[in-house]
Amino acid sequence: MSKDKQHPGFATRAIHVGQQPDPETGAIGVPIHPTSTYVQQELGKNKGYEYSRVSNPTRTRLEENLAALEGGTSARVFASGMAAINALTTMYKSGDHVVCGNDLYGGVPRLFNQVLANYGMEFTYVDTADARNVDRAIRKNTRMVYVETPTNPLMSLSDIEAIGQICRRRKVELVVDNTFMSPYFQQPIALGASMVVHSTTKFLNGHSDGLGGVVVCTTQQQAEKLAFVQKAAGAILSPFECWLVLRGVKTLAVRMEQHDRNGRFIAEFLTRHKKVKKVFYPGLHEHPQHELALRQMSGFGSMITFETGSLSNAKKMLKKVRVCSLAESLGGVETLISHPATMTHASVPRAEREKVGLTDGLVRISVGIEDLDDIQNDLEHALATI
Numbered sequence: 518m519s520k521d522k523q524h525p526g527f528a529t530r531a532i533h534v535g536q537q538p539d540p541e542t543g544a545i546g547v548p549i550h551p552t553s554t555y556v557q558q559e560l561g562k563n564k565g566y567e568y569s570r571v572s573n574p575t576r577t578r579l580e581e582n583l584a585a586l587e588g589g590t591s592a593r594v595f596a597s598g599m600a601a602i603n604a605l606t607t608m609y610k611s612g613d614h615v616v617c618g619n620d621l622y623g624g625v626p627r628l629f630n631q632v633l634a635n636y637g638m639e640f641t642y643v644d645t646a647d648a649r650n651v652d653r654a655i656r657k658n659t660r661m662v663y664v665e666t667p668t669n670p671l672m673s674l675s676d677i678e679a680i681g682q683i684c685r686r687r688k689v690e691l692v693v694d695n696t697f698m699s700p701y702f703q704q705p706i707a708l709g710a711s712m713v714v715h716s717t718t719k720f721l722n723g724h725s726d727g728l729g730g731v732v733v734c735t736t737q738q739q740a741e742k743l744a745f746v747q748k749a750a751g752a753i754l755s756p757f758e759c760w761l762v763l764r765g766v767k768t769l770a771v772r773m774e775q776h777d778r779n780g781r782f783i784a785e786f787l788t789r790h791k792k793v794k795k796v797f798y799p800g801l802h803e804h805p806q807h808e809l810a811l812r813q814m815s816g817f818g819s820m821i822t823f824e825t826g827s828l829s830n831a832k833k834m835l836k837k838v839r840v841c842s843l844a845e846s847l848g849g850v851e852t853l854i855s856h857p858a859t860m861t862h863a864s865v866p867r868a869e870r871e872k873v874g875l876t877d878g879l880v881r882i883s884v885g886i887e888d889l890d891d892i893q894n895d896l897e898h899a900l901a902t903i
């Protein structure tokens with residue numbers, strides 16, 4: 518709850534910013550505007566909208582909402598998380614260098630190494646858990662530091678405030694992928710990031726029924742550049758999917774509370790289970806960066822990775838789950854379980870995976886908000902097969 522009468526609290530902003538009743542009808546739900554174009558009164562005179570690749574009223578509402586939740590000045594939404602990250606990189610040019618975390622969602626290094634490197638952009642991957650590695654890797658032509666925290670799937674944390682200070686001193690933009698925590702548990706801009714990206718496909722939407730991505734900006738220049746990319750390249754989010762995210766974020770606060778409660782419980786359960794070799798979850802005291810988690814995040818969320826010991830163990834248990842769904846993705850109300858080495862991170866070469874500890878026995882779980890007993894029993898039953 519907000520104690521400051523001037524600044525509404527998180528849940529209030531989620532439900533009301535950009536979500537005000539339709540001025541024409543009073544409809545409490547934001548209207549979906551499924552239109553490609555807008556009738557103009559006369560040449561050069563319109564109501565602020567000309568063509569839906571450029572802008573759409575439903576999209577405008579979502580962009581206002583997400584900017585308010587992340588504490589940015591504006592936001593730009595795209596057709597998927599990857600489309601948002603791709604749009605972000607078009608702000609840079611051939612010869613520019615990016616320092617990135619070495620344990621990112623597999624699609625990000627795929628985009629960087631297999632697409633953008635062909636256009637002359639340069640990428641260096643370092644363990645951003647130690648902020649000094651970032652400082653060391655920054656060069657004269659470095660323009661951006663790109664960090665995921667917690668990382669996918671090893672749940673390693675990076676100190677946003679410390680990296681933010683380095684970036685300001687070295688005049689480099691810090692971009693944080695906040696998908697795993699959502700703005701409810703982590704506020705990278707308040708900690709010093711200059712932009713935040715999300716796959717809205719995950720917790721922001723929350724119902725596994727649409728793809729989407731967002732870049733939240735802190736300057737007018739960033740917002741203008743990204744609006745230009747929306748217009749010029751066109752990978753924008755459809756009005757219907759904007760509406761799904763607007764509806765989803767209304768319950769973000771309560772969903773995240775429940776995800777967090779279930780996540781903590783399942784992480785403890787897995788830690789005690791004799792078939793599980795190791796659990797990666799920042800909420801555990803034994804997590805090497807638990808102190809940082811307490812400082813930087815206001816909850817631990819529901820993303821957990823655990824070691825089953827081998828590919829065959831992972832295979833056996835994943836075949837048996839019934840309440841948990843074997844599927845890519847995360848952040849939905851339903852528990853999703855996956856095998857990073859062959860699913861989300863299959864595009865990362867084995868040698869690279871091994872270097873960071875992404876083994877064939879790792880299983881990742883996005884704990885949903887079903888009844889805890891049912892999730893636990895399902896995992897118990899599946900783990901009994903290994």
Ligand SMILES: Cc1ncc(COP(=O)(O)O)c(C=O)c1O
Pocket residue numbers: 597598599600622624665669694696697715716717718728729730846
């Ligand atoms: C942390 C993270 N960032 C970005 C993405 C890409 O998002 P999308 O699948 O919406 O393109 C994903 C996808 O899983 C992700 O986990």
